[in-house]
Amino acid sequence: MKKFIVSIILIIAVLGFPVYQLTNASTTPFFHLVNGSEATETVSVVEESDTQTEQIDNKPALQLAIMSDTHIDTHDPVVNQKFVTALQDLKKVAPDYDAISINGDMTxxxxxxxxxxxxxxxxxxxxxxxxxxxxxxxxxxxxxxxxPETSVSDEQLKGRFIEEMNVSGLYYDKWINGYHFITIAGEKSEATMVGMYGDSERDSAYVTEEQIKWLEKTLPINAVDHKPIFVFFHQPITNTVYGSEWGARLQDQRILAILKKYPQVILFSGHSHYPLDHPKSIYTDGITMVNTSSVAYTYTPESGENYTLSQGYVVNVYRDKVEFKAREFSTGSWIKTVTIPITNPTQ
Structure with missing residues (x-):
């Protein structure tokens, strides 16, 4: 575990609309680019907790269990057991969570x-x-x-996800405890992406114009300035959060520009498997972006794949803050806690 460290909080003022303040685990401030120039930031000194005990607080309005990249495989019982362990650990530390999200690569x-x-x-x-x-x-x-010899089509793979996960589409929205949940989705298979763009884009996310228009129409539905909108996209937006060199690419900067119209958006991404102890795992540039790591194994370019670690979040949403509690499931311990205070302009 990390010891208590002094960290830097960022009070981001984007276009004069400071909806969120980020308390982040960093010994150096983040400097973000907004419209090609460095954003103005107010820097304060705070303390981040790596506590092993639960924070005593009022019951949250919404409690989420968020994971990614479980990579369930009928030929890999070790990885499958890690998903079991993660779910059982969550039942110990957050037995009454309101919702659970798996942010892609379930299989x-x-x-x-x-x-x-x-x-x-x-x-x-x-x-x-x-x-x-x-x-x-x-x-x-x-x-x-x-x-390799399969004749399965992209439409069949799409239909399989929709049927097996019992959802309305590849991209869809849902309201849980009065909070808006939205998912963005890649719409083509790996084989199709390689055929269209070459091997360099095999893991990129193809997002159609239809989906982008849907996102523009869906984001403002019952949107309230001081109430988080939770958006999920398996691949991160390129050159943002930790691990985003493995980004969605293609249309992702256009998507980011749309999301930035709503500073209350919290965007969760997986895909990279990068661990949660890095300060840039939660990153603010107009919106808040969160790396969700992986249940199956973590990865960094420096250390490679680590099949010992298995990580995710418990997210507590209160009237005046959103609390991200990063969890190491393999040891049943907290990695860190990051809090975003919510400023209600009507108060």
């Missing part, structure tokens, strides 16, 4: 039997009353990688 190759195993593990180990919010990742499109 390793998007096979029907992998979905079935994923659903079985989830049903047996999650809070039974918790709502679910499932997001498609690039691995849900990878059947051809494991079965």
């Amino acid at each position: 390793n190759f998007g096979l029907a039997e992998e979905y079935q195993l994923f659903k079985s593990i989830l049903k047996e180990n999650k809070n039974p009353s918790a709502d679910e919010f499932m997001v498609i990742g690039n691995h849900e499109w990878m059947e051809k990688r494991i079965i």
